[in-house]
Amino acid sequence: MVNTEVPKMNDIYKLLSQIKDPEIPEINIIELGILRNVEFENNKYKISITPTYSGCPAMKMIENQISEILKNNFYDFEIITNLSPAWTTDWMTDEGKKKLIESGITPPQKNFNSIEFKLNKINCPYCNSVKTILKSEFGSTACKSFYFCENCLTPFDYFKSI
Amino acid sequence: MNLKNKNVVDYLLQLGDDRLILGHRLSEWCGHAPILEEDIALANIAQDCLGQATFFLNAAAEEIGNGKTTDDLAYLRNPNQFKNLLIMELPKGDFAFTIFRQFLVDNYTFLLYQQLQNSKHNQIANIAQKSLKEVKYHLRHSSEWVLRLGDGTEISHEKSQNALNELWAYTNELFNENEIEKKLAEENIAIESFKLKNEWLDKVTQHLKTATLKILENKEENIFNGRSGKHTEHLDHLLSEMQIVVRAYPGAKW
Numbered sequence: 067m068v069n070t071e072v073p074k075m076n077d078i079y080k081l082l083s084q085i086k087d088p089e090i091p092e093i094n095i096i097e098l099g100i101l102r103n104v105e106f107e108n109n110k111y112k113i114s115i116t117p118t119y120s121g122c123p124a125m126k127m128i129e130n131q132i133s134e135i136l137k138n139n140f141y142d143f144e145i146i147t148n149l150s151p152a153w154t155t156d157w158m159t160d161e162g163k164k165k166l167i168e169s170g171i172t173p174p175q176k177n178f179n180s181i182e183f184k185l186n187k188i189n190c191p192y193c194n195s196v197k198t199i200l201k202s203e204f205g206s207t208a209c210k211s212f213y214f215c216e217n218c219l220t221p222f223d224y225f226k227s228i
Numbered sequence: 229m230n231l232k233n234k235n236v237v238d239y240l241l242q243l244g245d246d247r248l249i250l251g252h253r254l255s256e257w258c259g260h261a262p263i264l265e266e267d268i269a270l271a272n273i274a275q276d277c278l279g280q281a282t283f284f285l286n287a288a289a290e291e292i293g294n295g296k297t298t299d300d301l302a303y304l305r306n307p308n309q310f311k312n313l314l315i316m317e318l319p320k321g322d323f324a325f326t327i328f329r330q331f332l333v334d335n336y337t338f339l340l341y342q343q344l345q346n347s348k349h350n351q352i353a354n355i356a357q358k359s360l361k362e363v364k365y366h367l368r369h370s371s372e373w374v375l376r377l378g379d380g381t382e383i384s385h386e387k388s389q390n391a392l393n394e395l396w397a398y399t400n401e402l403f404n405e406n407e408i409e410k411k412l413a414e415e416n417i418a419i420e421s422f423k424l425k426n427e428w429l430d431k432v433t434q435h436l437k438t439a440t441l442k443i444l445e446n447k448e449e450n451i452f453n454g455r456s457g458k459h460t461e462h463l464d465h466l467l468s469e470m471q472i473v474v475r476a477y478p479g480a481k482w
Contacts, residue, residue, distance in 0.1 A: 120359060121279025149283070150354035152361060202265035203369055204272040212265065228361045 078104050078111060081139060085131045088124045089207050092169040095128055099157025102148060111136070111143040116153045119208040119228075155227050166225055167191045171210065174227040188224050190215035198222075236349065237291045238311065238408050239418050241301070242455060243352070244284030245312035248302060249463070250333060251277030252470055256320050269369060270326070276362040280355065287351040303474035307464050308457040315398040317454070317463040324377055324387040328395055331370035335432050336402050336424065337363050343419040352417065371435060378439025385440065392436070393444050402428070406455055 082104075085095045095101045095115070103114040113132060117125045129145055136143045155174035163173035172191045187196040195217035203226075205212040210223040254274035261267035286298045315333060320326050341363055344356035377388045403425040412418035436443060452458045473480070 117279075117358075119276060119279060120283060120362060121275035121277070123275075149351075149358050152354075152358040154361075202269060203365060204265070204269035206268070208272050208275055212268075226365070228365075 075104060075106070078136075078141070081135050082113075082132065084135065085128060088127050090166070090169070090171070092165045093162050095132075097159045097162030097165065099153060099155075099159070099162075100128065109142060111141055112146060113143055114146045114148050116148045118153050122208055153228075155225065158225075170222055172213070172222060172224040174225045177227045188213055190218060190220065191222055192220050193218040233291055235408050235411050236417065237288050239412055240284050240288035240291065240352070242311045242408070243355075244281045244288060244301070245310050246281075246316050246337075247277045247284065248281035249310070249312040249316040249466065251275075251281055252466060253316065253318075253320050254326070254330075257326065262323055266323075273330070273366050273369070276359075276366065280359045280362070283351075283355040283358070287355070290351075299474070303471045307459050307467055310454075310457065310459065310463060310467070312454050312459075312463075313398075313401050314452055314454045314460055315395065315401065317460060317466060318395075318398070319462055321391065321394075322387060324384070325391040325394070327370055327373045327377060328388065328391040330366065331374045331435075332395060332399055332402075332432065334363060334367040334370050335428055336421075338367050339424045339428055340419065340421065343424070346416070347418070348416040374435060374441075375439050378436065378441045388439070389441055392441055396443060396445075401454065404453070404455070408455075 079096065082101055083094050083096050087093055087095065087098055087100075098118070100115050100118065101113070102116050103112075105112040105114075113136075115125075115129065115132070129147075132145055133143075154177050156177050158174065166173045170191050172188055175186060175188075188198050188200075189196055190198050190213075193215065195215055197216040198213050199216060200211060201214050201221070202212040205223050209226055209228075211226050212221065213224050214221050251274045254270050254277060257270040258267065258274070261270055281302070282298060285301045289296045289298050289301055315329060318325075318329065321329075338360070341356040341360040344352055345360065347353040347356065374388070377384045379385070380388075403422045405420070405422055409418045409420045413420045433443060452460055
């Protein structure tokens with residue numbers, strides 16, 4: 067049985083909002099800007115997603131989860147992976163950024179797309195101090211850098227702007 | 229397969245193999261880097277390279293058709309069918325060697341992808357646009373290290389200079405004229421890499437100078453040519469490790 071009677075975008079978005087990033091489970095794929103579009107065409111939902119980093123292992127998992135949740139709810143669908151326009155952290159929603167801070171990750175600054183190393187001060191997600199230092203540009207996952215707060219002496223992740 | 233397609237496939241393999249082989253070399257550092265942060269950084273960069281390789285090889289597999297898969301291309305080709313540049317396959321060496329290789333290659337890849345963003349081949353343009361964002365991070369990382377190692381202690385300076393001397397002979401190949409590139413450049417699909425040489429040389433030379441290092445011209449001609457499948461023995465060893473599971477258990481799923 068396939069559920070194609072009436073296209074209910076809100077229902078689809080609601081279902082897909084249950085899918086979280088496996089590596090940052092506080093934030094879902096809409097808030098991350100991974101889900102780009104949902105269309106209803108020829109009795110089928112076309113779900114467009116875009117990868118964050120080329121080698122991000124979470125993408126396959128996210129795709130599988132989308133399939134599973136839509137199948138379980140009897141939707142007929144197709145998942146399309148778009149590389150262009152390339153994902154940018156500017157697509158992250160305000161709600162998503164708020165959730166990142168709550169889970170100890172400083173959200174990405176606006177992306178200047180520059181090769182120069184001119185990062186503004188990064189605030190500590192715990193005490194909001196700007197007395198922070200970059201320990202390593204590459205952190206626990208491809209999307210994060212590793213910082214240390216000299217005010218509250220806590221290490222934390224910064225979600226890289228890309 | 230018609231000739232145009234064959235050229236596009238070969239070009240995609242050039243682009244993909246460069247990233248696959250470099251990514252594999254970087255992954256060899258996992259658990260062995262001098263400090264934890266660097267272990268994580270090199271593994272991250274390796275992951276980006278492998279991801280980019282997957283995109284290129286996937287596009288190549290689609291062009292070939294007939295049920296060819298990305299995995300077939302990565303795991304079931306022989307060394308003489310790989311089209312990567314030799315500099316990618318050289319053993320990882322010491323930390324200085326890995327960083328200096330990365331620095332020379334990052335500068336090249338940055339300029340290359342910048343141009344390929346405008347390729348008439350949609351997939352190549354899209355992959356280049358996506359990957360360029362990652363390569364910027366790689367380039368910044370390797371450039372910072374070049375300064376610290378080159379203009380660091382006496383020992384780090386010496387190791388850096390040795391690595392650079394050894395690598396420099398392999399940089400000519402980055403800009404060799406190449407029939408496939410030439411053909412595809414006429415259709416605005418590819419960019420002829422020799423056109424990137426001046427800008428590359430300017431950037432690299434300037435940065436190395438700041439790092440108090442010297443470029444020693446090496447007149448020796450290299451007898452190998454990665455783009456046409458003539459590789460050093462190092463690629464055989466790399467592939468035998470990378471492909472062993474797929475070769476030993478054909479069709480296995482995991």
